[in-house]
Amino acid sequence: MSGPREPTGPELERMSRGALVDLGHELDSVRIVAQEPPRRPGDVRGERRARRRVTLLLVLSLLCAAAFAWAYLFWPTGYVPPGAPGHTANLLYTPLLGVTFFGAVGALGAAMILYVRSFYPDEVAVQHLEKGPSAERDRFTAGATLAEAGEHTGFGRRTMIRRLGLTGLGAVGILGGLVAIGGLVRNPWRQRGDAPLWTTGWKPVGDEPVFLRIATGDPKDITKVRPEDLEPDGMITVVPFRESERDDPEKVHDAEMAPDNPVMLVRLPPGTPVANPPGREDLHHGDYYAFSKICTHLGCPASLYDSQQQIFLCPCHQSEFKITEGARPIFGPAARRLPQLPITVDADGFLVARGDFPDPVGPSFWEIRRGQH
């Protein structure tokens, strides 16, 4: 590349600033093709007006910053319930911060923009674009240098060592990957027939009955369900309960929080025509039907109950399950029926589960049909 002749030190000392800038631009292939002052020379009023505006904005910014600091430090915070004194003031805290913040930062930004507009010269610069590829000289010399470096390593000749070395490198990489992933791997099927994907909290342990308890969110509030508790067309959400856990709120709570436990218990009006599919003829108890609440699409609670049409609707992607046809999916993306919990009534008149769901609960997966009965 032939640049301009390199000026000497004393020459540079003597050059004006403009000449130096021009020289720099020449070196960087930049040309200023237009440069206009922001306003007519001698437009004193315009200059003064612009200065005043920028100053005003900056003062506004400072005032807002002070207001922000004041609100931040002294405005009452915390939570004040509706109706209590100070509720409105409390609600205003965050908006106040937002507005004063906007004032402080926004006015600063506006001042900056206005300043640039009013005082910077308006310029059009053109720069010559140096596109690839590099100059031949550089490409040839770079290629030669790398080739020589490769030659010096001798990898090309010593094939055995090269292969071993690469294999070793690969092995170290695989080792790294192994350590990174290995600790995270867990076997979903470790418990085989009792694997978590096949079982739920309804699975009986020994002979202890599993009651249907209303999901209340409060582990001290234990309401076991009797058939009379539900009107025809009624629906409640129930979770498994065992008497041995009555005094252990943690266990009661866990049974309520376990994602595959929630069940919707419906009471159909007497005489409702029902078409139970094969295998589900005797899971219900009279007009009482218990279905898993966990959508077979992707696991949301399919909990919107339409008693008119006898449908469960899942709010996530709107799968509909027809209750009177064994919770068959009739619309939307879910492909499987909601699993049905076998129920009956014990000697004291409480509803109990007669075992775990016969079908796996929740979204489908690769191995799911191995667990369907």
Next chain:
Amino acid sequence: MGLVARSLARGTANAFDRRFKAAGAVRRQASHVFPKHHSFFWGEFALYSFAVLVLSGVYLALFFVPDTTEVVYRGPFEPAQGLYMSRAYESVLALSFEVRAGLFVRQLHHWAALVFVAAMILHMARNYFTGAFRRPRELTWLGGVALLALGIFEGYLGYSMLDDLLSGLGVRIFSGLLLSVPLVGTWLHWLVFGGEFFGDIWISRFFVAHVFLVPGLLIALIGMHVGLVWFQKHTQFPGPGAREDTVVGERAMPGFASNTVANGVCVLAVLGLMAGIFQINPVFLWGPYVPSQVSTYIQPDFYAGFLIGGLRLWPRWEIHLGAYTVPAPFWVGLVLPLVMFALLAAYPFLERFSTGDRAAHQVLQRPRDNPTRTGIGAMGLVFWGILFLSGATDVLAASFDVPFELLVWAGRIGLLVLPPLAYVVVRRICVGLQRADRDVLERGVRTGVLQARPDGVYVEVRRPPGGADRQGRPIPLEYGGARVDHRPATSPEPVGEEPR
């Protein structure tokens, strides 16, 4: 500058240069020319909102407790008194009610996340429709596609780990999608969640990914992306002096630098205003996650809408292979987004392959000047838009009082019919706009004034931008790719010439 300050500055600069020999580079970068156009702002917008995300996020991380352990709430927020919740959710309540300006910073973070993704989408559309992705900028485009995907994933992670009733459903859906992967789905799920949904480790894993892994990747990719833009120089629209081997604009110092800093300050201001006055993700109203509970009108953050829409539209095609099952949501929940991003990434190469255009481009195209590309882009946008709207079928059904089943069918059919239609329509519009430009350049601007010809026929007076020859016939100008003024009053600027 005072004398002291000046000599201090000179001394520092000299000391710096003696050590790093940087004077040449500093001069070169200070006079780096950057083109100007308002549409170039979206990338900056994304960059500044990301900066806000990092700053506000680090602050939030000082308070957020990534822990699934359940506690009973005893804090100042009365409606939640006595409720069971994870420590994560409890710490978000504390951030919202007990930390000074905590709610402000939370809302700042959330708005910045939404704006970040929205700005990326607009930025990508700008780059697409003007052909900025063409050689030599393929790598910049690929980095951008990765940033969009990662940005959406990052937002999802942050949204999820608060463990409220709404985000819990999102985690549940993610868990279901992991399970749906053929062959390895259950193993994958156990790998991520450490067991069956939801387990006790997921929040801390989401947290590590949200504040450490993904932001690290984002920062690295953003550095690469912006570095490429700077050192390959920015593209420019056609206009005076803009050629394939020039850059027309303003120098980095002082014009470009001052403007971009001012823009950044304004972005921060707007985000702060939104954080203050528009409530976003009030998790204290949703309540903690409980597997048996749900709210209606499940709406995720907007950038996840197209995924939800896809899940709602896709039919229940479960495939059985012997004893094994490929669940239906696999195709639309995982394969579809992967295909969409793969197509986005591959577009520059597909276009090059089909047009044979292998040249390097410094000058952008107006969307109308490449009708095929613009049509394909419209097709993609319509496809995305229908998925997005379908993500809100429940809200739409309720607001317009139509059965949502109808909307689902409309979405399914629309997804097949409307994108090709958009392609055809937009292509035609582009061709029409091109004709209109040519018409002005060759026959003149329409003035709206009628004049009688000697034969009595009235014709509209045209003002040819290139002037007229001696017989009064317009001298046609050639289209140079720049905007053509269709208004009669202004005198046209010469196109495609260098001033001076």
